[in-house]
Amino acid sequence: DMLEQARAMRDEMQRFLNEYRFGMREIETKLSILREDFEQQHSYNPIEHVSSRLKTLDSIAEKADRKGIEPTIEAIRSQLLDIAGVRVTCSFVTDAYRLFHLLAGQDDVTVVQVKDYIAHPKPNGYKSLHAIVEVPVFLSTGTVPVPVEVQFRTIAMDFWASLEHKIYYKYASQVPARLTDSLRDAALTAAELDDRMERLHRELHGERPAPIAPLQLLART
Numbered sequence: 001d002m003l004e005q006a007r008a009m010r011d012e013m014q015r016f017l018n019e020y021r022f023g024m025r026e027i028e029t030k031l032s033i034l035r036e037d038f039e040q041q042h043s044y045n046p047i048e049h050v051s052s053r054l055k056t057l058d059s060i061a062e063k064a065d066r067k068g069i070e071p072t073i074e075a076i077r078s079q080l081l082d083i084a085g086v087r088v089t090c091s092f093v094t095d096a097y098r099l100f101h102l103l104a105g106q107d108d109v110t111v112v113q114v115k116d117y118i119a120h121p122k123p124n125g126y127k128s129l130h131a132i133v134e135v136p137v138f139l140s141t142g143t144v145p146v147p148v149e150v151q152f153r154t155i156a157m158d159f160w161a162s163l164e165h166k167i168y169y170k171y172a173s174q175v176p177a178r179l180t181d182s183l184r185d186a187a188l189t190a191a192e193l194d195d196r197m198e199r200l201h202r203e204l205h206g207e208r209p210a211p212i213a214p215l216q217l218l219a220r221t
């Protein structure tokens with residue numbers, strides 16, 4: 001009957017979301033192991049913080065609709081790859097890349113997609129390294145591969161992105177030109193800060209200072 005059907009549907013949704021929760025937890029564990037080991041080996045902590053979020057059923061439905069994905073579990077499973085998301089905030093740009101490589105190189109991790117918005121910032125100034133990685137999750141019913149979107153960024157990039165996010169929502173995506181210009185400018189300032197902090201950090205650790213900032217960091221795109 002109806003009630004039975006509704007319950008079955010609820011259970012199926014719960015199982016579906018659980019897979020992503022478990023995949024997210026696997027990635028969190030990997031990151032916390034890397035962090036502890038790195039700290040022990042190199043005497044500093046490359047990760048400032050890690051945060052995770054699971055998309056709600058509402059936002060999954062909204063994004064599927066927006067991207068023209070069929071509203072079936074199968075279609076969503078294969079085409080919506082950011083249901084589970086983990087954000088890794090690092091002190092330095094090189095650490096963001098280093099952690100990505102340390103995670104991506106693991107035997108049970110498959111890199112499905114990489115978008116390097118650090119090397120190629122979005123037109124609004126947004127920077128972060130995005131990777132969709134797949135990890136196996138071992139359930140009582142068998143093993144399933146689960147995609148997780150991992151975003152690697154610096155504290156400065158994170159600071160910028162959270163303000164930009166608030167502005168974008170406040171203006172319901174119709175941000176006045178004055179503000180978009182100012183945000184682009186702030187993104188350059190953030191990149192300069194990252195560059196300086198990295199060079200100071202290298203000097204502190206007795207390494208040769210990095211060469212002058214690459215032109216792309218200073219170019220207004």
Ligand code: 0O2
Binds near residue numbers: 085130160
């Ligand atoms: P939330 O709250 O993190 O879930 P999409 O923009 O999602 O349609 P795509 O190709 O799926 O396109 O994703 P993309 O470009 O790799 O980036 C998606 C995520 O990156 C976003 O997730 C944000 O977290 C972050 N992001 C991307 N561009 C920007 C930006 O211009 N500003 C800020 N502040 N964050 C950005 P969600 O799902 O939008 O949000």
